[in-house]
Amino acid sequence: MRRWYVIGAPYLWLLLFFLVPFFIVFKISLSEIATAIPPYTPTVDLAEGWAGFKSFFSQLDFENYAFIFSDPLYVGAYWSSVKIAAVATFFTLLVAYPVAYGMARAPKDWQATLMMLVILPFWTSFLIRVYAWMGILKKEGLLNMFLMNMGVISEPLTILNTTTAVYIGIVYSYLPFMILPLYSSLEKIKPSLLEAAEDLGSPPWKAFWQVTFPLSLPGVFAGCLLVFIPAVGEFVIPDLLGGSDTLMIGKTLWSEFFNNRDWPVSSAVAVVLLLVLVIPIVLFQRMQQRQQEAAS
């Protein structure tokens, strides 16, 4: 009996805080926009009993989904979000890998401190850190001033309000989520494996690609998903750092909800986004399962 409480608790949590809200959003996505409070129709009239339910369900349809897929704006926003998130994830991996590698190879008594330094930015609000990047990247910002004073450039670069700024913002913000899983998989690789590779005739750079990298793949996958999934739906970074030409689904959702007050369409956008993200999450879980099987 007690076992059921233990297993039941997380399921109850999921039910209350994920499935119930999801079904509310899903229901709204099947509704129609209306000038009312709440701003959609139909709503269930409990006073009418069973007939009320019947008329409620008969008014629900998938029109909003048809609309989303027929309008190139939404499809384009999904596609460009996935693209931006994928490119940003790749750059995050490029930056994070050497950092994680250095941490894993550092003397044991430094590693806790280095880990602390990686997590340290979380002590400051995410929003404030993204605002700080506006100060760095703008025309008369720190970066341009520095480069001009150094004589590298004569005209200030336009970085803020471009997709480049969004990449910089995502790479910076999500770096720890990439470093930590990479570090944990790199740290597990025994130095004797690299010695064995070298002993068998593999120069160090070759040994890296033959031994270190393949063994760090679980960390690479975990890190990429931890960055890619939230980056696809990212709103704050493209809103603050990106320009009007940076199309991301998070921004579309926001303007649909707050500017157009079209709850049904924005709900449909959210549900489709969830489905787009479920694919990598399932992949991730499969990957983890395989890893656990290999470890046991």
Added chain:
Amino acid sequence: MAANAPVAEAGAAKPASAAHKPAGRTPAPQSNFAPWKDPAKQPIVRFENVTKRFGDFIAIKNCSLDIYEREFFALLGPSGCGKSTLLRMLAGFEKPTEGRIIVGGKDITDLAPYERTDVNMMFQSYALFPHMSVEKNIGFGLRQDGMAKADIDVRVAEAMALLELEKFAARKPHQLSGGQQQRVALARAIAKKPRIMLLDEPLGALDKRLRQQAQFELMRIQETTGTTFIIVTHDQEEAMTVASRIAVMNHGELVHIATPGDIYEFPQSRYVAQFIGDVNVFEGKVTSIADGSVEIDWPAGGSSFTAAAVGGLSTGQQVWLAMRPEKVRISLSKPTAPCNTIPGKVIDVGYLGSISHYHVRVASGQTVTALRANSAQTVEQNIKWDDDVWLEWPYDAGMVLDK
């Protein structure tokens, strides 16, 4: 060829032909294989005045060592004595602070590990690549050399056949038992056909039974491939079993290099005598030297011993007489034959089935161990606790040590 005569029995009873007169002691040859005695032979491995420091710590102190082709050479010592460092310097993972390492007449001191094609190592923890199958692990070294795929397949199949691994070709290391992993590690290094195989505590992770099997397996492979093997071990029985020569190390120094038989029967110091097997040691002074025999006064026990003389002794010098327990006879009555005798009292009897240990307290207060083979089938022990007994050993059975 019998590079490794089964010298494990060297510690057993002295052959009956060993005469009682303490003269003309020369080590009996264990086998015909002894390239170290041939001055014309060039060593395959030469350490020349090699010193290795880690900061202030001296891991290897001015070490010179020659190892010959087809030898099974054991580096033996307690943990931290520097034996692994010596091996790792040969593999290239550590650079000597001073001195040179020469392999096959070529100075390889400054070569990186992957450039040392004559040398391959089997690692203590096996260091198998967990993401590769047994087959891929064994072929790894060959792929680095850019060998053709068909040739690689042949060599891998050869190595797998040599170590009876064919059944496991497709398995990953984590699907293998410890003994199988050990064989894959050996096959992986052997597949490269190195001139010199380095083995760093290769059997340390195996249980005792498996270890004994694996020792004979190693000897078989060393003989069939004709490779020079250098093994690092802290297990003296293992070194005695497999090696053609043993180098005993202590605190970064080579204290004695000899065949297992010579090391056991003629150690050069108390350290070596005590490290290899059990030994009883009596401290005394030389009172006279004559006719190849030496008289030693044993003040602590109020008696004196006769032993075979060794070079470099002088009257009045402090020496230690070391006695292997199996050479000490124990009896209830005073022996009449001319030999060293001391009386004592049995304080402990250890019955091990094949043999019995007797711990005997003698006049000096020290405990002397005597071994006796239980050759008669009886559970009755005629010598029991608290019995007054006599210990005796032939004049030439003791080893006179001056350090």
